[in-house]
Amino acid sequence: MLGMQKNDVSKEVLNLFTVTEIINEYVKDLSLYKYYTDEVILFFEQDQLTQIGLLNNYKGTVYNELGLGSVVRDFETVFGDIVEGDEDQLVFSNLKGLCFEVDSSTYTSANWKVEISKQKVTEIYIYEEY
Structure with missing residues (x-):
């Protein structure tokens, strides 16, 4: 697509x-x-x-279980550790072309690496990797 x-x-x-x-x-x-x-x-x-x-209410999943509302930790077991992308987005180390958002009100720049794994994914973006 x-x-x-x-x-x-x-x-x-x-x-x-x-x-x-x-x-x-x-x-x-x-x-x-x-x-x-x-x-x-x-x-x-x-x-x-x-x-x-x-x-929002998008219901699609990958691996029959990972989707919006899933905890980031569950994605990490499949796609690798989280890293910060070039444009300040959250990406997985073993997966190119996918980034995500979580509720950012629950973590700070000092504790984000630990706290993000506990958060529910609120948005997913699939994009062309250049």
């Missing part, structure tokens, strides 16, 4: 989403659009799908 052209997605499916253009002040001719519902976000760059976000 990642890498597919927007024209390859049926109009019926795209019509289920609200669309917002994202303006990049540093790259003037970049065509970037965010298609979103309450549960799924699709990012298209130059009409190519480059990122998928899953949030």
Whole structure:
């Protein structure tokens, strides 16, 4: 699915989403659009799908059990230790192209490495790794 052209997605499916253009002040001719519902976000760059976000009540899982609401520790047993990515996102050491969010109100910069493992995953993003 990642890498597919927007024209390859049926109009019926795209019509289920609200669309917002994202303006990049540093790259003037970049065509970037965010298609979103309450549960799924699709990012298209130059009409190519480059990122998928899953949030709120999305029910899909990997390995029949890992998904939104799962504890980070459970993901770590499959995908490796957590590291901080180049753009301050949380990623797994053994998995490229996936990052996630947790409730950030329960940890600080001093204790994040220990506390994150106990948190429930609230958002998952799958993206093209360049």
